[in-house]
Structure formats: C-alpha cells, structure tokens
Amino acid sequence: MFKILKYSFFDLVRSRWSYVYFLFYLLLAATLLFLNNDLSKAVITLMNVIIILVPLIGTIFGVMYFYNSKEFTELLLAQPIKRSSIFIGLYLGVAVSLSMSLLLGIGVPFLLYGLTQSAAIWDFSLLLITGVFLTFIFTGIAFNISLSNENKIKGFGYAIMMWLFLAVIYDGLFLMSLVFFEDYPLDKLSLIGTMLNPIDLSRTLILLKLDISALLGYTGAVFKTFFGTNQGLIISISVLFLWVLFPAIRMVRKSNKKDF
Amino acid sequence: MIKVQDLHKKFQKNIVLSGVNLELKESGIYSILGPNGSGKTTLIKSILGMVLPTKGSIKINDKSIKAAWDYRKQIDYLPQIANFPSNLKVKELISMIKDLRGNSKRDKELINLFGVEKFLDKKVGTLSGGMKQKTNIVLAFMFDSPILILDEPTTGLDPVALIHLKELIQKEKERGKLILITSHIMSFVEEITDEIVFLLEGNVHFEGNISELKKQTSEQNFERAIASLLISNHV
Ligand SMILES: Nc1ncnc2c1ncn2[C@@H]1O[C@H](COP(=O)(O)OP(=O)(O)OP(=O)(O)O)[C@@H](O)[C@H]1O
Ligand SMILES: [Mg+2]
Numbered sequence: 185m186f187k188i189l190k191y192s193f194f195d196l197v198r199s200r201w202s203y204v205y206f207l208f209y210l211l212l213a214a215t216l217l218f219l220n221n222d223l224s225k226a227v228i229t230l231m232n233v234i235i236i237l238v239p240l241i242g243t244i245f246g247v248m249y250f251y252n253s254k255e256f257t258e259l260l261l262a263q264p265i266k267r268s269s270i271f272i273g274l275y276l277g278v279a280v281s282l283s284m285s286l287l288l289g290i291g292v293p294f295l296l297y298g299l300t301q302s303a304a305i306w307d308f309s310l311l312l313i314t315g316v317f318l319t320f321i322f323t324g325i326a327f328n329i330s331l332s333n334e335n336k337i338k339g340f341g342y343a344i345m346m347w348l349f350l351a352v353i354y355d356g357l358f359l360m361s362l363v364f365f366e367d368y369p370l371d372k373l374s375l376i377g378t379m380l381n382p383i384d385l386s387r388t389l390i391l392l393k394l395d396i397s398a399l400l401g402y403t404g405a406v407f408k409t410f411f412g413t414n415q416g417l418i419i420s421i422s423v424l425f426l427w428v429l430f431p432a433i434r435m436v437r438k439s440n441k442k443d444f
Numbered sequence: 445m446i447k448v449q450d451l452h453k454k455f456q457k458n459i460v461l462s463g464v465n466l467e468l469k470e471s472g473i474y475s476i477l478g479p480n481g482s483g484k485t486t487l488i489k490s491i492l493g494m495v496l497p498t499k500g501s502i503k504i505n506d507k508s509i510k511a512a513w514d515y516r517k518q519i520d521y522l523p524q525i526a527n528f529p530s531n532l533k534v535k536e537l538i539s540m541i542k543d544l545r546g547n548s549k550r551d552k553e554l555i556n557l558f559g560v561e562k563f564l565d566k567k568v569g570t571l572s573g574g575m576k577q578k579t580n581i582v583l584a585f586m587f588d589s590p591i592l593i594l595d596e597p598t599t600g601l602d603p604v605a606l607i608h609l610k611e612l613i614q615k616e617k618e619r620g621k622l623i624l625i626t627s628h629i630m631s632f633v634e635e636i637t638d639e640i641v642f643l644l645e646g647n648v649h650f651e652g653n654i655s656e657l658k659k660q661t662s663e664q665n666f667e668r669a670i671a672s673l674l675i676s677n678h679v
Contacts, residue, residue, distance in 0.1 A: 187544055195531075255527040261494050262523065263545055264516035440511075443455070444494045 192277025209289025246326025530569025
C-alpha cells in the first residue's frame with residue numbers, strides 16, 4: 185500500500201495541478217491578510233471559502249485522478265498486491281497531496297504574518313484540520329462514485345451533482361424544512377441534519393470554536409446548548425471521522441467486487 | 445498447477461463462460477483458441493483474479509484463488525492490450541514494476557534481446573504499437589515465475605522480434621514452466637503449442653494436441669482443422 189501511495193503521491197506532486205492549487209491558496213490567504221489586516225477576521229473569510237472550495241477540489245481531483253489512473257490500476261491488479269491496498273493507496277495519494285497543498289498554501293502566509301504570536305492560532309489550526317477532513321471525505325466520495333461508474337462523463341456529472349447538493353442545495357432544503365416545521369421541536373432534527381452533511385458539520389464545528397453567536401445560526405446554537413462547546417467540538421470531529429471512514433470502507437468493498 | 449472447475453461468468457446479461465472445466469497439470473505450452481469474444485481473455489483474467497467468476501472455482505497449486513493475492517507471485521502476465529501509465533518513461537515503468545514486485549535478474553537481458561534500450565527514455569504514451577508490445581514482453585518475462593500467461597503476445601511484432609519471442613517461449617518451456625497462450629496466428633500456434641484448448645460458446649469445445657485435432661476433424665492442415673471446428677458447430 186505504501187509503495188502505491190508513494191507512486192501516486194509523487195505523480196501528483198510532480199503534476200501542474202498541485203502547484204496551481206497551492207498557489208491559489210497562497211494568493212487567497214495573502215490577499216485576505218492584506219485586506220483584513222486582522223487575523224481572526226481573515227480566518228472567518230477563509231473558512232467560508234474553504235468550506236465550499238475544498239470539497240469541490242477534492243471531488244474534481246478524486247474523479248479525475250481515478251479515471252486517469254485506469255492504466256496504472258490495471259497494471260497493478262495483475263501483480264501480487266491486494267486490491268484494497270491498490271485503491272486505498274491511490275486514494276491516500278490524492279488526499280495527502282491535496283492536503284499538503286492546502287496546508288502549505290494557507291499555512292505559509294499566515295505563519296509569515298505572525299500567526300504564532302496571535303490568539304487566533306487555535307482557530308486557525310482547527311480550520312486547517314477541518315480542511316484536511318473535507319479533503320479526505322470528498323476525495324473518498326469521489327473515488328466511490330468513479331468506482332461505480334465505468335463512464336467517465338457520467339462519473340464526473342454525478343460527482344459534481346453530489347458536491348452541488350451538499351454545498352448549496354442541502355442548506356436551502358434544510359432551512360425550508362426548518363421554516364416549514366416551525367411548530368415542532370426541531371433540535372434533534374437539525375442536529376441530525378447537520379451531521380448528515382460534512383460541509384454543514386464543518387461550518388458548525390469552526391463557528392463553535394470561534395464562538396461568535398451572531399454567526400452561529402440555528403444549528404450551531406442547538407449544538408452549543410445540547411452539547412456545550414467542548415463536547416460539541418469532540419462530537420463533530422468524531423462524526424467527521426466517520427465521514428472519512430465510511431467512503432473508505434465502501435470503496436474497499438466495491439473494489440473487491442468489481443471486474444477489471 | 446491450474447485447475448478450473450465449472451467456471452461461469454456473465455457480464456450483466458452477456459453470458460461469456462458457462463461451465464468451463466480445465467486442468468493443466470504439467471509444464472508445457474497450452475494454447476487457448478476461439479473466435480473473437482469467445483471468452484479467452486475473460487478466462488485468463490479470471491485466473492488472475494481481475495475478473496470475478498459468477499460461479500465455479502479456480503485453484504492454483506491446489507489452493508483456491510478466491511480473495512487471495514499472494515498466488516500472483518507465481519504468475520507472469522502479458523495483457524492483450526498494453527495499457528500503461530502514459531506519462532512514464534519506459535525505464536521508469538520497468539523500475540516501478542521491479543520496485544513493486546521484487547528484483548529482477550533478467551531485465552537487462554530481455555531489454556537487449558528485444559532492442560528496448562533504444563527507447564528506454566521515451567514516454568510510454570509516445571511508443572509505437574510494436575514498441576509497446578516489446579515493453580509489455582519485457583515486463584511479463586522479467587520475473588521468471590513458474591506460470592506464464594500470454595494474451596496475444598505476437599500483436600504488432602516485427603519478424604525478428606517474433607523469432608526471439610518464439611525462442612524465448614521454447615526456452616521457458618524447457619525450464620519447466622507452464623505457459624498459457626492465446627493467439628489468432630495459427631502458424632505461430634502450430635509451431636509452438638503442445639496442447640490446444642478450444643473455447644466456443646462458453647465451453648471447452650475441444651481439448652487435445654494438434655494430431656488429435658487433425659484426426660478428429662479429418663483435416664491435414666491445422667488452420668483448416670480449426671476452421672472446421674467452427675463451421676461444424678455452426679451447421
Ligand atoms: N469488463 C467487461 N465488462 C463487460 N463485458 C465484458 C468485459 N470484458 C469482456 N466482456 C465481454 O465478454 C465477451 C468475451 O470477451 P473476451 O475479451 O474474453 O473475448 P476474447 O475471447 O478474448 O476475444 P478476442 O479474441 O477478441 O481477444 C465479449 O462479449 C466482451 O464484450
Ligand atoms: Mg482476448
């Protein structure tokens with residue numbers, strides 16, 4: 185597995201796209217710092233971007249890399265290597281290299297700006313951790329979708345639709361249902377609704393930590409009253425873990441049943 | 445060494461293999477023949493564990509291959525369509541496979557034999573069909589495993605390379621390997637094969653050596669004998 189991880193990782197690190205991704209975050213972080221002149225404000229803006237964009241990039245890269253490695257996978261399948269090692273190796277290769285671009289791209293400008301002396305360091309670290317979680321989650325989902333779809337175009341379409349649903353449509357539906365069922369006790373429903381969407385969950389997690397009530401929103405408030413800040417943080421991180429785990433498990437299962 | 449029992453495979457509704465039984469005990473050269481789409485590659489990929497049978501079992505050295513992967517150390521495989529990562533150079537591809545599979549003592553010798561050193565620095569994606577096939581051959585013969593599976597090894601080769609390939613296959617046989625080949629080039633098959641396995645409509649339609657085949661079909665010419673297997677079935 186580690187050998188395969190190594191090959192896909194270096195393959196990606198050598199590719200142009202990793203640099204584009206890295207430079208994009210570098211520019212974004214630098215611009216935000218320049219405009220805001222305030223670390224904690226920059227963190228909030230950054231959060232809004234990361235939470236939408238990181239899933240999109242994980243999804244697109246995951247699907248693209250999966251289909252582009254078709255030859256590599258076929259070559260490996262005839263070798264004395266476990267199937268699960270092949271796919272987990274590829275998956276980790278993508279997820280790790282994307283996470284690196286993210287961490288370096290955002291981390292470097294913030295460090296240069298004097299992050300270590302700032303109180304925002306923990307908020308900032310949590311933001312990066314969440315970004316890494318989202319990268320792993322959405323790369324995993326993308327791999328699942330590509331494994332299930334022989335047709336590249338279809339796979340790409342489904343993956344983008346999945347992202348659109350979780351990043352945009354879900355929130356709308358969620359809000360509408362909250363308004364619609366106004367008269368009922370909605371705490372639990374909204375808790376579950378948040379946990380079922382890793383993007384919402386990540387947002388809640390960060391806002392909990394930032395503890396800005398104005399931004400917390402309904403679910404965040406429910407989270408806070410229900411679990412308290414600390415327990416809320418722990419629970420949302422655990423659920424994010426599950427979100428990483430399930431796609432990975434399904435990926436192994438699915439790949440074990442597929443003909444190549 | 446290879447035992448296939450009641451192997452069934454269908455892709456969605458397309459029934460490709462329906463109860464293939466095959467036992468290859470001794471070393472030697474076996475040819476799987478059959479028309480396009482008769483399931484030769486499917487049978488081979490099932491043995492390699494790339495295609496999963498709908499029903500039936502496959503054993504290599506008396507061990508079931510189901511959910512196993514270690515047994516592939518015993519097998520060298522030359523795929524029918526050589527799909528390699530196109531952004532790698534030939535030498536990077538070779539060293540990558542060596543790294544994944546353990547060291548090879550024969551790669552230099554094979555690279556020389558097939559003249560691959562001339563394009564070691566080329567990207568795989570820019571190779572000609574025959575160059576790609578030569579690379580494919582080097583990769584397949586490199587590890588000296590006891591079982592050798594070659595799916596259409598002659599595709600695209602020039603006459604010189606073809607002669608080298610035949611000699612190489614004969615040499616491997618003399619060293620006690622079991623070699624499984626598919627090919628549509630009848631002169632090639634006739635020259636090298638010990639046993640023929642003829643697949644038709646999902647089953648083994650004929651199994652035996654060339655003289656048995658000629659006797660059964662009362663044809664003196666090998667190519668005609670094979671053709672008559674096909675025709676007699678269609679009448
Ligand atoms: N992965 C797959 N998914 C769906 N159908 C497949 C798959 N692989 C093979 N088939 C089908 O199985 C049948 C047998 O294919 P196979 O490649 O085994 O034939 P073959 O005997 O090797 O033919 P050829 O002489 O052309 O190489 C064909 O109808 C093919 O379309
Ligand atoms: Mg074939």
